Amino acid sequence: MTEDGFRLLPGRLDRAAQSALATAVLERVGRAPLYTPCMPRTGKPMSVRMTNLGPLGWIADRAGYRYEPVHPGTGAPWPDMPQALLDLWEAVAGWPEPPQACLVNWYAPGARLGLHVDADEDARDAPVVSVSLGDRARFRLGGPQRGGKTRALDLSSGDVVVLGGASRRFHHGIDRIYPDTSTLLPPDWRPGRINLTLRRVD
Numbered sequence: 634m635t636e637d638g639f640r641l642l643p644g645r646l647d648r649a650a651q652s653a654l655a656t657a658v659l660e661r662v663g664r665a666p667l668y669t670p671c672m673p674r675t676g677k678p679m680s681v682r683m684t685n686l687g688p689l690g691w692i693a694d695r696a697g698y699r700y701e702p703v704h705p706g707t708g709a710p711w712p713d714m715p716q717a718l719l720d721l722w723e724a725v726a727g728w729p730e731p732p733q734a735c736l737v738n739w740y741a742p743g744a745r746l747g748l749h750v751d752a753d754e755d756a757r758d759a760p761v762v763s764v765s766l767g768d769r770a771r772f773r774l775g776g777p778q779r780g781g782k783t784r785a786l787d788l789s790s791g792d793v794v795v796l797g798g799a800s801r802r803f804h805h806g807i808d809r810i811y812p813d814t815s816t817l818l819p820p821d822w823r824p825g826r827i828n829l830t831l832r833r834v835d
């Protein structure tokens with residue numbers, strides 16, 4: 634762990650665990666389809682597609698950023714979080730309560746996620762735990778200030794990142810993915826990357 638509470642756990646999930654998790658997540662994505670979020674006000678579509686698992690889901694649309702208990706397209710509650718994610722949170726988060734939201738991000742080749750701070754949660758002290766599955770990505774980590782110094786690190790399938798302590802409020806994003814660098818996901822989902830972001834909301 635670094636002083637600022639940022640932790641990269643390379644290969645935290647072995648291949649069998651990644652594969653079982655991918656199967657569990659994709660089955661749920663079948664019930665809660667990916668949708669294209671957009672920027673508040675401008676309505677500009679994001680390149681990452683999203684859905685959620687768990688009691689609450691993070692939504693971005695013209696009205697703003699917020700958490701909702703139901704899928705915006707189907708109106709149904711989000712599917713439950715696979716037990717493996719709850720277990721992972723318990724093992725690495727160091728937080729007494731379980732996560733309330735698991736954002737599922739889908740990066741096709743060309744998708745990216747601009748530098749941002751995860752700031753829509755009242756539970757600002759609970760860490761964010763994020764899991765990478767599928768193709769490798771270049772993750773960018775900055776500091777608390779927008780426009781400050783950043784560094785890049787690669788995230789591979791099975792890697793887990795914990796944004797705890799001060800790093801909970803650090804800027805971060807995904808510059809790009811590296812297509813066809815993993816054979817984990819089923820053929821229909823290649824090339825591409827899934828990221829699972831576990832958060833406590835209130």
Ligand SMILES: O=C(O)CCC(=O)C(=O)O
Nearest residue numbers: 736738751763807828830
């Ligand atoms: O895809 C990633 O690794 C990061 C995702 C992220 O920062 C987010 O969903 O807030």
Ligand SMILES: [Fe+2]
Nearest residue numbers: 749750751805
């Ligand atoms: Fe984030």
